Amino acid sequence: MKKIVVVIFLILLPINTSGDQWKFFEHRYSYKLEDVLDADKFVKKKGYWEGYKKGQLVGYVFISKDWTEKLVGFSGKHMETLVGLDVKGNITGVKLLFHSEPIVLIGLREENYQRFLKQYPGKSIMQPLSVGKEISMDAITGATVTAVVQNAIILGSARKVASEAGLIKAERKVEKKLSQRYQSFTWEDLLKIGAVKNIRVSSKDLGIEGAEPYLDLYFGLLNPPSIGKNLLGESLYKDVVSSLKDEETALFIVARGSGSFKGSGFARGGVFDRFNLEQGNRVYVFRDKDYRILTELKAQGSPQIKEGGIFIIRDTEFNPAEEFKFNLLLPFRPTVAKKEFRSFSTYYRLPEDFIE
């Protein structure tokens, strides 16, 4: 209310409000739909265009902002991307429309970003497509947050459009009722029944010297009391569950070893660039606001951990009762001066007993 009062009594003299101080950080490009799909006619649909060539449907074009606006990069802003798909789900073209990723800070140029995007045409969205595996980071080495989020934007939007257009099966809306029953489990029990999954990366696998393992990572969903309460203890579990809004889901990740799943990307850009989840057509990336630190596990027989976190999956489209994929993108140094990345994936499905 006070703000309004101030405005009324003052003479408004805005000067220099737009400014060009952002010039170096904001990049906007003009576009035509033909840039990403070879077609002679485009028909506007809800959130995308159908592309026709000589009267024949040849594919689809869309702007990522209409589908995955919540995915934001290092800059805190969405990287607006124009994407073309053929009718089989192959990417026909990708064009950046707007971004303010500060890649200039790590000595990269706009061309590097464009070169990174050149990898996409020809790739199928029906297949796994993750950074560090199918998509190389070579062009923008160091800009992991940008790469991971950009990939999530392209893949996430494309799969949504493909589903909307009937190219891939629409996701079944399944009830996601989780059991509220509590049963006491030890750490070993939780591993055995698959409520906690493990990714173990040895230094030997990476071809580096050093203590084993390089990273021994465990993760799992926390919502079912039989998992969450056993792992976090009564008080923290209650605290976490009561902080969840709507149908948010809580995930824990802990690790030991000399590697780190947290990294430091979240400290600067707020985005965790070393892991994400995939479920159906969606990719889930975590930000610092989704995170709280976890320093110890309470279940009997739990390992001592070096780092850990509780991560909230904010998007209520995530279905904890359904299978999802955990992607890990791990940097390592074969030599002191060289940094490489290796990615790992593991599927996770809550044990049947925890679903009603």
Added chain:
Amino acid sequence: MDKKIDRRSFLKFLGIAGAASAAAVLSKDILSEKKDVVSKAEAKENGQQHEVKPGELDSYYGFWSGGHSGEVRVLGIPSMRELKRIPVFNIDVGTGWGITNESKKLLRGRYVGDTHHVHGSYKNGTYDGKYLFVNDKANNRVARIRIDYMEVDAIVDVPNIQGMHGLFPQRHPKTEWIVTNGEFQVPVPNDPKKPPKEYYGVHAIIDAERMSVVCQVLVEENLDLAATDYKGKYSMATSYNAEQGITVSEMLAWDNDYLLVFNWERIKDALKKGNYKVINGVKVIDGRRGRSDIVLRIPVPKNPHGVNVSPDGKYAVCSGKVAPVCTVVDLDKVDLAFAGKIKPEECIVAQPEIGLGPLHTTFDGRGNAITSVFIDSTNVKWSLERAVKGDKKPIIDVLDVHYQVGHIMASMAETKEADGKWLVSLNKFSKDRFLNVGPLKNECEQLVDISGEKMKLVHEGATYIEPHDCIIVRRDIIERNVKDRVDMFEHPLAVTKSGVERKGNHVIVKLTANAPVYGLQEVRVKKGEKVTVIVTNNDEISDLAHGFCLSDYNINFVVAPFQTKSVTFVANKPGVFWAYCTNFCHALHLEMRMRFIVEA
């Protein structure tokens, strides 16, 4: 151990003896010190792990007063790492506390403070993690710190009171009242013509939510330390100058001073019946001897200092300061004394001999009390139960500390959840414990593992001017309440679009701060114009704070994510002045700057 009162030690304690005698007392301590420090390996073997490795977190929050630095500090325990300084009654040129309009509105031009006692708000006898309260002995104020942001959100001036020292919140059923004590007797109202016999001590009651003075109880005694019971019935204060003396000798005249107990039911009754006088806008109830049934005076030897209530709520323990005893008062008997069924002195159920110069008592939750003993420079662990059963020397263990301890506090000891894990000994002198830093040295704070039968000294650290007291709070109680700002508009002037507005001679500059730019690149004002700069940090990322320093204009402050602060000044120097970000924010932090052009 010699339990007789050593006259020379007392004189030294009072600051009367010369330097030579002080040195003699200390050299004895230096010789006996080394064996108390256990190695890390040993600590692991026979006690708790006190080392907190990189990446690990502490298990307790410690909230420290800052003495005449005027601030409050947050430490992690057991690492003893300083996690934060909260400016309270001081100017802090780092954060801009005392420089911004928002903080000036709370401080009202007074930048000297002396914080002694920090306590948390309570629910059912334990901390609820909502607020901290702290006194200002220098300017007689109480500040409230909201724990979610760990920032001061209210300051109340307390009239009719001087040397406002002890402070304690209501513990049951929840903190609605806070009590504070006036250590320096003064005329009420403060009339310089009054003789010392008409100087009074004041027990003030403050509404914790509204941060306003509810009422005051006026007594002849001075009042220093404060406590409340676990039933919401009583507050307490020790008095060392029941004599109403104005010199040290006069204050030492009587063998007994008092523990004063204030009856809250009767205070409420007096307020209801209008049995008070309004002085300087505050309801003052007369609690002087023979004129009121509100105050119970339990005679306590001699010039007592601390009063602390055991976690089971049964006993209040007062320390003798210049008598080698602690006095244990049974709070159930206080009910009987107020009912006139027994005499005040019959509330005392034990008076064990603890050591020379007992000051403050804390508890391990297993029936033991631990008392700081100033002149002996020790922490003394003793059994309350054995004392109450009549044991005159119920001592279990004595630990040398370095040097001359003031307050001590055990983990959760001021709650019914006292857990007997750690104890902090706030020693007033460091002497030779650290590398020599010249004539003005830091204090020495020592961490003691109290989980076993014997106390173990495990860590010590140097501390800047000059914490008096602390509380040690379980991590989970605080952690669940601490948060980032989510609503930018909790400040009504939050800026999301930068611009300049003019109202006559007053220029209002609205600035957003987003790493690495301010919302404007330049601002032009004319010499002599009044300028208000409002800065809002529009970055949402945790921990990404920005500074705003205006060169040559003596202005600096920091805005945390989504925070808004403002300053007002007169542009009295013409020229080009760069405003720049002082708080590291970005790889291009140094480039985050803009010009203020003051036209002649």
